[in-house]
Amino acid sequence: MGPRQVDVAALVAGTTAGEPRSIARLISLVEDGHPALPEVAAAVAPYGGRAHVVGLTGSPGVGKSTTTNALVRALRARGLRVGVLAVDPSSPFSGGALLGDRVRMEEHATDPDVVLRSMAARGHLGGLSAAAPMAVRVLDAAGCEVVLVETVGVGQSEVEVAGLADTTLVLLAPGMGDGIQAAKAGILEVADVLVVNKADRPGAAATSRDLRHLVGHAHRDPGAWTPPVVRSVASRAEGVDDVLAAVVDHREWLGREGRLRRRRVRRAAAEVEALAVAALRARIGDVHGAADLDALASAVVDGRTDPFSAADEVVARLGPASD
Numbered sequence: 001m002g003p004r005q006v007d008v009a010a011l012v013a014g015t016t017a018g019e020p021r022s023i024a025r026l027i028s029l030v031e032d033g034h035p036a037l038p039e040v041a042a043a044v045a046p047y048g049g050r051a052h053v054v055g056l057t058g059s060p061g062v063g064k065s066t067t068t069n070a071l072v073r074a075l076r077a078r079g080l081r082v083g084v085l086a087v088d089p090s091s092p093f094s095g096g097a098l099l100g101d102r103v104r105m106e107e108h109a110t111d112p113d114v115v116l117r118s119m120a121a122r123g124h125l126g127g128l129s130a131a132a133p134m135a136v137r138v139l140d141a142a143g144c145e146v147v148l149v150e151t152v153g154v155g156q157s158e159v160e161v162a163g164l165a166d167t168t169l170v171l172l173a174p175g176m177g178d179g180i181q182a183a184k185a186g187i188l189e190v191a192d193v194l195v196v197n198k199a200d201r202p203g204a205a206a207t208s209r210d211l212r213h214l215v216g217h218a219h220r221d222p223g224a225w226t227p228p229v230v231r232s233v234a235s236r237a238e239g240v241d242d243v244l245a246a247v248v249d250h251r252e253w254l255g256r257e258g259r260l261r262r263r264r265v266r267r268a269a270a271e272v273e274a275l276a277v278a279a280l281r282a283r284i285g286d287v288h289g290a291a292d293l294d295a296l297a298s299a300v301v302d303g304r305t306d307p308f309s310a311a312d313e314v315v316a317r318l319g320p321a322s323d
Helices: 008-015 020-032 037-047 064-077 132-143 202-217 240-287 289-299 305-317
Strands: 050-059 080-087 114-120 146-150 167-172 192-195 229-231
Touching: 008 020, 008 037, 008 132, 020 037, 020 064, 020 114, 020 132, 037 132, 050 229, 050 240, 064 146, 064 202, 064 240, 080 132, 114 132, 132 146, 167 240, 192 202, 192 240, 202 229, 229 240, 240 289, 240 305, 289 305
Parallel strands: 050 146, 050 167, 080 114, 080 146, 167 192, 192 229
Antiparallel strands: none
């Protein structure tokens, strides 16, 4: 049985009107890779570019969900409509995910101006789901003025959230070794704001001091943004206003000299490239099939050809794309 037919125009109309059911169904189409996805993308395109996308990342256990919850509360107090995309890790065995952020943020469940969506990573590396960029576009079209994107929790290389967000918050906690780990490639480089959460714990002052030292000695181009280091205790909503103030400062800095547009153009370019690569991979499977690819791989292993020649053969067989 094929995918169920959907009325994309009606769903988009409902989404732009803020109807929760339409928003949920549209994101489900995105997450499921429904054949109507290109139609969905075209329909929501005119409504994009208005939301400020804020990414939250950091090691597991630093308080990302608690911080997200506190930020939603603070943003709602300012009268802003908020979208939350919380990406949960998938089991490598069952493929399932707990999607527990809905439980953690239950206080916002009945607020019509909070759109909360949990999404499984489904094995996608980088701390995000492959469907996340399009899901953010849907939340943008739904009138969310701020979209918070919470990742599954990163190490030192899973920093894809920086490519999706306008402003990236990197959360760290005292006593977890994060002050040292942050010096490694992939953490300080993606942070627009560094948040030392659980700052009521011993060592918070030292962690903040170490981070400021690292930030101060990092190489930056003239006029580049210097990430502030902010301390918070999200479970008690302490320091959340300072975090929001840093986000606003970064948003205003981005607005100057076209920096926000340049960042979003890079983001769109990466999204287009990823879609093109996925389409090419699908064409390779259609033209060659697993048996052909295995035969080429066997030839490489046996020394009858090399990987570059085999790749050239794959490309040559594809020919021009069909209309």
